[in-house]
Amino acid sequence: MSKKPEIDEITGQVVDAAIKLHTRLGPGLLESVYELVLAPELERRSLMVERQKAVSFEFEGLRFDDAFRVDLLVEGCVVVELKSVEVLARVHSKQILTYLRLMDLPVGLLINFGAATMKEGLQRVVNNYRPSQFASTRLPISGRQPVNDKRSGS
Structure with missing residues (x-):
């Protein structure tokens, strides 16, 4: 039985594959094209x-089925969101962080193939809030713990 790769190893392979694609295909294609090519490239790397x-x-x-879709989920633990825009907006990194929190996953990669270089177009997003790390009670989705109302006189 083969050992599951570590997260840093997985993200390293994804970044390497993204650099390869960006170098060979260049920036500016539709996001769907990069997804179409990146997925089999990662599979060739045994991911x-x-x-x-x-x-x-x-x-x-309430359960919300199929509420959203992530572009790629690699090894069941790394979310990869692909973009092909001139400049990433802050909402893009917030989007992937929200995905990570809702999925209770540790890390994701935001890859913008529209950037001039992959160095400019790559962001690693870390979920520092992992509810499953705590006791059996899950915190609210907002990440805020309930506040006791001190005005009640208790």
Whole structure:
């Protein structure tokens, strides 16, 4: 049985493959083209890749099936969001961080193939809030713990 690769090893392979694609294909193609080419490149590197992975989550007792899709889920633990825009906006990194939190995953890569260089177009996003690391009670999705109302006189 083969050992599952470590997260740093996985992200390193994804970054290396993205650099290869960006060098060979250049910037400016549609995001879907880069996804189409990147997924089999990662599979050739013996990584398990799920494209357009539908994700469900629960909020306040309600289940939302197929609420959103991540571009690539690599080895079941690294979210890869692809963009092909001139400049990444802050909302792009917030989007992937929200995905990581809702999926309770540690790390994701935001890759912008529209950038002039891959160095400019790459962001590693780390989820520092992992509810499963705590006791059996999960914190609210907002990441805020309930505040006791001190005005109640207790």
